[in-house]
Amino acid sequence: MAKRIDVKDLDIYYGDFKAVEGVSLTVEPRSVTAFIGPSGCGKSTVLRTLNRMHEVIPGGRVDGTVALDDQDLYAPSMDPVAVRRTVGMVFQRPNPFPTMSIRDNVAAGLKLNGVKNKKQLDEVVEKSLKGANLWNEVKDRLDKPGAGLSGGQQQRLCIARAIAVDPQVLLMDEPCSALDPISTLAIEDLINELKSKYTVVIVTHNMQQAARVSDQTAFFNLKATGQPGRLVEVDDTQKIFSNPTEKATEDYISGRFG
Amino acid sequence: MSTLSTLDESALPTTAPSDDFGGKSSARAVKDQVARVVMWAAFLVALIPLVWILGSAVFKGGQMLLDLTWWTHSQNGITSRREGGGAVHAIQGTLIQAGVTALISVPIGVLTAIYLVEYGRGRLAKTVSFMVDILTGIPSIVAALFVYAVWVTTFGFQRLPIAVCLALTMLMIPTVVRSTEEMLKLVPNELREASYALGVPKWKTIMKIVIPTSFSGIVTGVLLGLARVMGETAPLIILGPYTAVIATNLFDGLMPTLPTMIFQSYGESVQPSVDRVWGASLTLILLVFLLNIAGRFISRFSKVRN
Numbered sequence A: 001m002a003k004r005i006d007v008k009d010l011d012i013y014y015g016d017f018k019a020v021e022g023v024s025l026t027v028e029p030r031s032v033t034a035f036i037g038p039s040g041c042g043k044s045t046v047l048r049t050l051n052r053m054h055e056v057i058p059g060g061r062v063d064g065t066v067a068l069d070d071q072d073l074y075a076p077s078m079d080p081v082a083v084r085r086t087v088g089m090v091f092q093r094p095n096p097f098p099t100m101s102i103r104d105n106v107a108a109g110l111k112l113n114g115v116k117n118k119k120q121l122d123e124v125v126e127k128s129l130k131g132a133n134l135w136n137e138v139k140d141r142l143d144k145p146g147a148g149l150s151g152g153q154q155q156r157l158c159i160a161r162a163i164a165v166d167p168q169v170l171l172m173d174e175p176c177s178a179l180d181p182i183s184t185l186a187i188e189d190l191i192n193e194l195k196s197k198y199t200v201v202i203v204t205h206n207m208q209q210a211a212r213v214s215d216q217t218a219f220f221n222l223k224a225t226g227q228p229g230r231l232v233e234v235d236d237t238q239k240i241f242s243n244p245t246e247k248a249t250e251d252y253i254s255g256r257f258g
Numbered sequence B: 001m002s003t004l005s006t007l008d009e010s011a012l013p014t015t016a017p018s019d020d021f022g023g024k025s026s027a028r029a030v031k032d033q034v035a036r037v038v039m040w041a042a043f044l045v046a047l048i049p050l051v052w053i054l055g056s057a058v059f060k061g062g063q064m065l066l067d068l069t070w071w072t073h074s075q076n077g078i079t080s081r082r083e084g085g086g087a088v089h090a091i092q093g094t095l096i097q098a099g100v101t102a103l104i105s106v107p108i109g110v111l112t113a114i115y116l117v118e119y120g121r122g123r124l125a126k127t128v129s130f131m132v133d134i135l136t137g138i139p140s141i142v143a144a145l146f147v148y149a150v151w152v153t154t155f156g157f158q159r160l161p162i163a164v165c166l167a168l169t170m171l172m173i174p175t176v177v178r179s180t181e182e183m184l185k186l187v188p189n190e191l192r193e194a195s196y197a198l199g200v201p202k203w204k205t206i207m208k209i210v211i212p213t214s215f216s217g218i219v220t221g222v223l224l225g226l227a228r229v230m231g232e233t234a235p236l237i238i239l240g241p242y243t244a245v246i247a248t249n250l251f252d253g254l255m256p257t258l259p260t261m262i263f264q265s266y267g268e269s270v271q272p273s274v275d276r277v278w279g280a281s282l283t284l285i286l287l288v289f290l291l292n293i294a295g296r297f298i299s300r301f302s303k304v305r306n
């Protein structure tokens, strides 16, 4: 089920602008990796190359390889649409489809890809909502619009929607940044559970969160102002937060950083 | 610090500060009042022609519409000096031509807008967008003359109702493109990305996410464009002269419409015709009004709300 991600010498561009340079890292299956670093250093950009969402932006392109269990995602024969079915994504701001009910939101990925069997869809909806810890809150109003839920519920709905297509990797870009502490805790618990089935990569600005949920932490930083971002250090979360190799990492996590 | 203490001490003598503030705010109040009066005046001036037109149409044409024959009979065999007959031939013609025009314009316009918003990059998109701008600016009489030149002069065909529809199509396409474009741009990019991230291909994302999200807006735009096209007269005068009988064939003979009925009756300055002018005018206003209401109704009761 869960797959291993191997990134090697990845350069990422927006048109002529090189946003990120020379990233190499490995994410083990069934683990949580956190991306931390100052704003604008390219965390989201790197994350979006892991399911080929980067190239949706006009001018977006990459150099280097991203492999999923030895399968190069950027090989010419690879279909980006198929890649995105394998590598799911949850965005910073909850974005349920406004025209759809809660049920249809969760089933959207399957429905839009041609699954019609009502029984199968209902099963997936229930399983995914349970997986996202939302089932009990919404089971009596599955036909109400998804946009009518609270922000935290919407974000869990988006997680349910992402896991409904049964991906092998789940990418999350600051999934809690728009949420209150209680919803944040709910989602962190959820990430802990998801870890048993999926490979999870999460971007966060919250050090405690990175320390709480992740097994491995990657620290990104800009080389200098105006220069591309780069991966400074990636290691076990424990090591990064107790005894990092690089001075820049230590400065950043201890808050001594401009 | 010092201001605080002075405030404390001088809190009791009320005259000084209140005079001070009162002076300033009364100057502001005067300006506010002047601006308010000017705006109301402008609003009322703008309202005068509207109320006047509506008033005349209802006052002078209302009687005609209350007669059931207005909705059931044509003017077949009724001379301009005689009363009686109805407008059903013209109403039918207007609805048929508007419907056919919409049938041609809406797919072309909506698809063009989808191309421009979802796919258009670079030179081709810029050119298309520029052409739509030019089309928007074409006066209806010029569109009519163009179709006349091609249809009658070059190909040697008869003047037919379908030719009218083609001229109206030229006028409707740009409005449909522009309004649909606006609606598609309103759909947040996050929804497209959410759909892509589920492994949904782009075309399906457009069909199942983007269009449904902006559907009510697109329909409203189409209806408003249609309302405008219904009142167009220049193409009708040039390509679709009036006839007093019911005609439903787009490819043969003439088809009467409300604008040409108005134009025709207006030329005959006897009382029964004058009544028909106002009756047909009011009917046209009502049709356009109904379309507007329908547009607003659809947009209000859409599922999407921000």
Ligand SMILES: Nc1ncnc2c1ncn2[C@@H]1O[C@H](COP(=O)(O)OP(=O)(O)OP(=O)(O)O)[C@@H](O)[C@H]1O
Pocket (backbone or CB within 6 Å): A014, A017, A019, A037, A038, A039, A040, A041, A042, A043, A044, A045, A046, A057, A229
């Ligand atoms: N659509 C885009 N077009 C051009 N440049 C972009 C685009 N998105 C991001 N960038 C640039 O790429 C660099 C990295 O941006 P990115 O969004 O990955 O940063 P981030 O680490 O996620 O920051 P934050 O923590 O604020 O989300 C920045 O210099 C940014 O200006």
Ligand SMILES: [Mg+2]
Pocket (backbone or CB within 6 Å): A043, A044, A045, A173
């Ligand atoms: Mg980001």
